[in-house]
Amino acid sequence: MNPAPETHRHYRGRSHTAAKRFAEILQGNGKGCIMADLTTSYMGLELRNPIVASSSPLCRDAGTIKELEDAGIAAVVLHSLFEEQVTLEQDSLNSNLVRGTESFAEALSYFPPYDSFKFAPDEYVEHIRRIRESVDVPVIGSLNGTSRGGWIEYASRIEEAGADALELNIYYLPTDPAMTPAEIEHGYYDILSAVVERLSIPVAVKLNPFISSIPNFAAGLSGRGASGLVLFNRFYQPDIDPEKLEVVSRLRLSTSDELVLRLRWVAILYGRIGCDLAITGGVHTAEDIVKGLMSGASVAMTASALLLNGTGHVTTLRDGLNAWLDRHGYESVAAIKGIMSHEKVAEPAAFERANYMKLVGTGD
Numbered sequence: 001m002n003p004a005p006e007t008h009r010h011y012r013g014r015s016h017t018a019a020k021r022f023a024e025i026l027q028g029n030g031k032g033c034i035m036a037d038l039t040t041s042y043m044g045l046e047l048r049n050p051i052v053a054s055s056s057p058l059c060r061d062a063g064t065i066k067e068l069e070d071a072g073i074a075a076v077v078l079h080s081l082f083e084e085q086v087t088l089e090q091d092s093l094n095s096n097l098v099r100g101t102e103s104f105a106e107a108l109s110y111f112p113p114y115d116s117f118k119f120a121p122d123e124y125v126e127h128i129r130r131i132r133e134s135v136d137v138p139v140i141g142s143l144n145g146t147s148r149g150g151w152i153e154y155a156s157r158i159e160e161a162g163a164d165a166l167e168l169n170i171y172y173l174p175t176d177p178a179m180t181p182a183e184i185e186h187g188y189y190d191i192l193s194a195v196v197e198r199l200s201i202p203v204a205v206k207l208n209p210f211i212s213s214i215p216n217f218a219a220g221l222s223g224r225g226a227s228g229l230v231l232f233n234r235f236y237q238p239d240i241d242p243e244k245l246e247v248v249s250r251l252r253l254s255t256s257d258e259l260v261l262r263l264r265w266v267a268i269l270y271g272r273i274g275c276d277l278a279i280t281g282g283v284h285t286a287e288d289i290v291k292g293l294m295s296g297a298s299v300a301m302t303a304s305a306l307l308l309n310g311t312g313h314v315t316t317l318r319d320g321l322n323a324w325l326d327r328h329g330y331e332s333v334a335a336i337k338g339i340m341s342h343e344k345v346a347e348p349a350a351f352e353r354a355n356y357m358k359l360v361g362t363g364d
Helices: 015-026 062-071 083-089 092-098 105-109 121-134 151-160 181-198 214-223 256-269 286-295 304-309 313-327 348-359
Strands: 040-042 045-047 051-053 075-077 139-145 165-170 203-207 228-231 239-241 246-248 276-280 299-302
Touching: 040 276, 051 313, 062 075, 062 121, 062 313, 121 139, 121 151, 139 151, 151 165, 151 181, 165 181, 181 203, 181 214, 203 214, 203 276, 214 228, 214 256, 228 256, 256 276, 256 286, 286 299, 286 313, 299 304, 304 313
Parallel strands: 051 075, 051 299, 075 139, 139 165, 165 203, 203 228, 228 276, 276 299
Antiparallel strands: 040 045, 239 246
16 A cells, blocks of 8 residues: 655645745756645545546456556556346346346347356456455445345455445436435435445445435435545446337447536535545546546546556656646645635535526626
């Protein structure tokens, strides 16, 4: 594990820092560009920088994770173990899925066959064990489910395998008009409470943006033991092939344009709930990371950028972040964390309204 960072003064302005650094350069210290302190803390984990590899196929291979570490990644979130995988291993769901699929061919596409999963549950736990032995950066396990079922047991097994934290990727798509938002949210609360009760490692919840009151829900998760919230999950929306009359799935990688939704909600939540915040979805450049930190995120998680550019892109992001901080006279990432959050605005709702009016041209 990396050593804990030194305590920093959290500068709200930059005049003192900029003057100090400019003076050092004038004095000819020979450094030219001074390395900023990139360390941060997320869910109690001390990280060497705020760049985290989010769940993706890259995290399925131990060699690739080692490459990410060598390139400068601060932590990795492993690909998810799905509730269906645990249930399939128990054979009950498998028999139900197979029965009748010959009569209804479209049913074959609902779930992949069991042997097509990258790892069975036991193999997933062993994968964590191998990764933990091969890298020094924190390793965060991931569970994707909708209920308190047998996969709760695997939260404990993931901890026992050496994971430093667990991310709950709770995905439930409500289709019943009679189901209320409160019922859905309390289902999330039940899952989180059950997991937190079993584990001693920190637990994060990965949210989706389709929630009626994100601040209230976030506060409820924090109050029930969440150490971190990850905003937001990117759902792979199904498309329709009108010629074949089929529902098709297509992988679309993110772009930086998707970042703005995350920035808005992290900025709203920062300072108002009792847990750390992470941004995921749309993090491609060093400037994207800076924006995330300024909004109040402790870390910026990236996957699409690494899939597009390779593991070496981590070094580009890290060096770019350091260069940006140096160029603007900041000593550390702590110096910019939350400086553009809504906590700095007396009435965030009024600020949002004024911004909307300005954009549509009615605020004169």
